[in-house]
Amino acid sequence: MLKDSYGRIIKDLRISLTDRCNFRCFYCLPYGEPPLASKEKILTFEEITRVSKIFASLGIEKLRLTGGEPLLRKEVEVLVEKLSSLKTAEKSLKEIAMTTNGYLLKEKAKILKKAGLDRVTISLDTLKPEKFRRITGIDCLEKVLEAIEAAQEAELNPVKINVVVVRGYNDDEIVDLTAFARQRALTIRFIEYMPLDSAKKWDRNLVVPGKEVLQKINEVFPLELKENSRGTETSWKYRFKDSTEGEVGIIAPITDMFCGACSRIRLTADGQIRTCLFSTKEHDLRTLLRSGANDKEIADFIKKVTLQKEPRHYINERNFTPASRSMSLIGG
Ligand code: SAM
Ligand code: SF4
Ligand code: SF4
Numbered sequence: 001m002l003k004d005s006y007g008r009i010i011k012d013l014r015i016s017l018t019d020r021c022n023f024r025c026f027y028c029l030p031y032g033e034p035p036l037a038s039k040e041k042i043l044t045f046e047e048i049t050r051v052s053k054i055f056a057s058l059g060i061e062k063l064r065l066t067g068g069e070p071l072l073r074k075e076v077e078v079l080v081e082k083l084s085s086l087k088t089a090e091k092s093l094k095e096i097a098m099t100t101n102g103y104l105l106k107e108k109a110k111i112l113k114k115a116g117l118d119r120v121t122i123s124l125d126t127l128k129p130e131k132f133r134r135i136t137g138i139d140c141l142e143k144v145l146e147a148i149e150a151a152q153e154a155e156l157n158p159v160k161i162n163v164v165v166v167r168g169y170n171d172d173e174i175v176d177l178t179a180f181a182r183q184r185a186l187t188i189r190f191i192e193y194m195p196l197d198s199a200k201k202w203d204r205n206l207v208v209p210g211k212e213v214l215q216k217i218n219e220v221f222p223l224e225l226k227e228n229s230r231g232t233e234t235s236w237k238y239r240f241k242d243s244t245e246g247e248v249g250i251i252a253p254i255t256d257m258f259c260g261a262c263s264r265i266r267l268t269a270d271g272q273i274r275t276c277l278f279s280t281k282e283h284d285l286r287t288l289l290r291s292g293a294n295d296k297e298i299a300d301f302i303k304k305v306t307l308q309k310e311p312r313h314y315i316n317e318r319n320f321t322p323a324s325r326s327m328s329l330i331g332g
Helices: 045-057 076-089 105-115 129-136 141-153 171-184 210-220 285-289 295-306
Strands: 012-016 062-066 095-100 119-123 160-165 187-192 223-225 236-240 247-251 264-267 272-274
Touching: 012 045, 045 062, 045 076, 045 285, 045 295, 062 076, 076 095, 076 105, 105 119, 105 141, 119 141, 129 141, 141 171, 160 171, 171 187, 171 210, 187 210, 210 223, 210 236, 210 247, 272 285, 285 295
Parallel strands: 012 062, 012 264, 062 095, 095 119, 119 160, 160 187, 187 247
Antiparallel strands: 223 236, 236 247, 264 272
16 A cells, blocks of 8 residues: 555556647646657656556556646557556556547547546636637637547546636636536536646636635536545535536635645656655656666655655745646646
8 A cells, every 4th residue: 555654545646648738728838848858768658557557556546647648649549458457457456547638539539448448537628719729729629529529429437527717718618618518417627727837827816716616606507515525536526406417526726725635646757756746856766667676676666755745735825836847747
């Protein structure tokens, strides 16, 4: 079992497959990509599989493939198949999920399902084509909507939608996005804007508190809390009182911190372990992996690093130090 020094059990490994992205979301990559890792530094599928197996042997239950944009990684389904096969050997491992911007998903959805991907989360911040272009830098709302449909057809369920809510950009669409999710029986999660953009332009005034999001939805589509605890999840989950299918999630890292129950650890595309989204220091697994270390040595390193997991973030404190890398390089 992987336990940190505060007694939190780590069950969720997020793996960034690439630091590259084909979008330029203003809250993530406003001025294009920061310097990327050289190709040799990026972990191979074999390395990712080996590390995942070791993590799974330590009790990891869920692998989430992310990035950058994970679908930019060529033949990603080959990796998904390798990771999925670990579910048989490592009993703790139960789920392989992916977070994607959806651009390349329509063509891949069925292939990924067949390879063993259990479910997918797709980012969608607006239903208006021009605003979509303004937010992401790419004019392709229709493509992402088709990807959502394809994901549901491929039964990558429950298909989840991530919305980063930013004041003055898309807070006027909270209800419309919820209506969209209701029509399609999707899980929709509204996320507070965090200081993880590559330009370090985050502005607290642009954060829309989760409570405000909830209130706006509740006025039109009454909601009820599904459970009285978030457990180790990041979101408060709500169902529609009128029993319409679908779910609303409120993720409020700024105004309603959930660090006390954090179960997450991250691996960057270039093989660095990050024990917190807001870590200012990373742990070099790649060098160890490539130095001929055996599985036990790697497992010991992971256990040692986990003990250094930060208790929480300090976004709301005056002495907040930004994370050492921005979101697209960390793996959200
Ligand atoms: N490219 C994929 C995507 O956008 O879904 C996966 C990686 S992206 C970094 C993972 C998630 O982080 C996305 O849902 C994105 O909206 C979210 N995200 C990115 N920057 C953020 C920020 N500054 N605050 C909150 N969420 C952010
Ligand atoms: Fe790319 Fe995802 Fe960041 Fe948007 S949020 S720029 S899609 S990594
Ligand atoms: Fe976990 Fe760090 Fe996120 Fe808090 S800020 S929930 S400790 S990853």
